[in-house]
Amino acid sequence: MVEATYLTVAVPNCVADDFGGEIVALNLDTGFYFSLRDLAAAVWRDLAAGHSVESVLGPLGAQAPHLAEDATRLIDRIQSEGLMQPAVAVVLAEGDPSVATFIAGGMTSLVIDSYDDLRDLVMTDPIHEVVEEVGWPVRREDA
């Protein structure tokens, strides 16, 4: 029997949300931020909702082997970038993963875009590196 793998958003070092179907994730450690749209966003949502990696890859592989391979690379990247991590405790998702619906709708992009043009803002520790009288994100000169 193959053990299922569950992932969760890597809080507190990652904050992420769904903005109109686009996942935006900030890695507060590295200062990089990421955007996932289309099928890539569906993969994120399914994993974050408590579907196992295997249950997400299953429908993709059934549709086309390369989709499962691309999604595996995406999930590896999500973890290597510090955005998700293996879940210690899981609240299992109800129902089927949403990825099948996206494939049926012709949405097959599994791209994750990364940006580093806000690193100084993203990496400012909002508690310890700010000017006390002003607050985040005004970085203290000696920080």
Place this chain on the structure above:
Amino acid sequence: MPAGVVAGAASRVDNGSLGAFFDRLFERLDTTPDDRLHVADLSLGGASFKLRCSNREVLKQYSDRLAPSGAATAPGGRIDIIAAADMGWTAGQWAEPDWKMHHYDESAALGGYLATYPYFDRQWIVRQRRSGNAAYFLDRMEDLLPWDSGAPVRVPLNWALHTAKRRMVHAGSLGVDGHGVLIAGPGGAGKSGTTLAGLAGGLQTVGDDYVLLDQHEHPTVSPLYRLLKQDAAGIARIPGLGDRLGALTPNWQGKFEFDPDIAFPGCVAGPLRLGAILLPAVAMQARSTLERVPRAEAVRYLVDALFGEFQSRSAEDLLFLTGLSMRLPIYRMRLSADPAEIAATVRTVIGDHSS
């Protein structure tokens, strides 16, 4: 006697006694019947609030300046504005030598509260996390900060309405037919002037200073206040506006505050679906110009412009702005000196981004 409270002079409060001080305050507020205070029930930003105040005139002024929303779908809690002198209570004197905001935040959080740092003597603004109720607790009502009435109860209102995808932001707005633009910038950038020019040109607004920005679906802004602010020169630029407003007393900034509906009847819109963000810059050009601002530059600007007035900003605020900047184009608008031309330019932007 509870910790943090002494008879006679103001009680001394430090990080160690902060939670007990707030406990005692909310115990008193919870057991104070409505008929000892002046009360208004308001629906704001889709939530129902009970506003109570120990001063009738302050409550009336604040209520008149708040923009009621439609039917409330969520409880917003109670907001009390209380002067110790009105109630015969003991005021609280911040006496902590450790002038560290995060220690204060930690002490408040440990006690179950969210509170703004008491920079101003004997002025407490605090929210009880358990109940969702909030309070301004002052020594005397005259101690209310002069800018508070410009956006009444904005701090507790922001606490109550704040969700992962919704914030009160420091920005203006213009719109037409349910579509609109957010107008952002620090004080003096031209937010209010742009809003006023747009209204004179027949556009609508949900506010020129603080608005509720919601990203649960497509980004929208909703009104929280029925108040516009402008200096004498700005009013003079709009033909006939000074006559319509009549004699006004300037506020602490030397600006005049007025009900938008008196100046431009019917100009207060419901929620506006945003198509773009404008960053105005006073340029006194012959014609206004628009220039797309790169996302990173825009986010840096908006962090201060939208949240600069609020303490304790967070990584979630940056996420909120980053998400917003990915959904809406952001333009620097160098303003002309002609209000009619400014209005026409904004109307064009709204039309071009109202899909």
